[in-house]
Amino acid sequence: MEARSIPHVLVAIATLALTVSVSIALGCTSERRSPDQMHAGALKASEEASVAVFPEEVPLHTSTVKVQGDEIAVITTKKGKIEIRFFPQDAPNHVASFIELAESGFYDGTTFHRVEPGFVVQGGDPYSKTGEGPVGTGGPGWRLKAEFNSRHHVEGTVAMARAKDPDSAGSQFYICLAPAPFLDGQYTVFGEVVEGMDVVKRLQPGDVMESVRIEHRP
Numbered sequence: 223m224e225a226r227s228i229p230h231v232l233v234a235i236a237t238l239a240l241t242v243s244v245s246i247a248l249g250c251t252s253e254r255r256s257p258d259q260m261h262a263g264a265l266k267a268s269e270e271a272s273v274a275v276f277p278e279e280v281p282l283h284t285s286t287v288k289v290q291g292d293e294i295a296v297i298t299t300k301k302g303k304i305e306i307r308f309f310p311q312d313a314p315n316h317v318a319s320f321i322e323l324a325e326s327g328f329y330d331g332t333t334f335h336r337v338e339p340g341f342v343v344q345g346g347d348p349y350s351k352t353g354e355g356p357v358g359t360g361g362p363g364w365r366l367k368a369e370f371n372s373r374h375h376v377e378g379t380v381a382m383a384r385a386k387d388p389d390s391a392g393s394q395f396y397i398c399l400a401p402a403p404f405l406d407g408q409y410t411v412f413g414e415v416v417e418g419m420d421v422v423k424r425l426q427p428g429d430v431m432e433s434v435r436i437e438h439r440p
Contacts, residue, residue, distance in 0.1 A: 332430070
């Protein structure tokens with residue numbers, strides 16, 4: 223399976239029919255497949271739904287937030303807190319945009335709408351709290367130009383989900399539950415979990431981000 227087919231699943235599942243398709247792609251077959259092949263199959267199954275999530279007319283966004291380099295994002299859930307350290311040197315605009323959204327309260331009340339055990343958890347869709355559209359297809363009203371970098375997808379990696387267009391990330395982000403090297407160079411990695419990975423591993427679909435706050439720590 224080509225790596226280029228991999229990005230589309232992380233935008234998430236828009237319909238029940240697609241959920242069924244992804245379930246089948248993840249391994250409901252007699253053929254023995256590796257975890258990488260299973261994830262690639264799920265990604266391919268969701269490709270058609272992903273393409274239209276972030277239309278080209280959505281403007282590119284350059285955040286005006288001045289990143290100081292000592293910011294930590296603290297995500298509070300009923301299961302505990304998750305702390306994320308940023309990589310502003312590798313993805314300056316993605317970091318600034320995430321901070322901008324967090325400080326505006328955008329993420330408060332959104333959910334982790336997608337959990338793939340052994341792969342990723344994903345959240346940050348405003349539709350998960352407003353109900354204005356299919357969960358997994360929402361964004362902040364802008365898209366970000368890709369800042370692909372040399373950071374690897376390891377356990378705790380935080381990166382932005384996107385659609386087919388490399389420049390289509392918005393607000394939805396994912397956290398790796400295990401190494402996923404087949405995603406390297408295909409998504410913008412902008413941070414890592416430094417505290418609360420045990421919380422991440424206990425997340426279930428629908429768990430709410432009660433708040434996302436930015437703290438400054440020396």
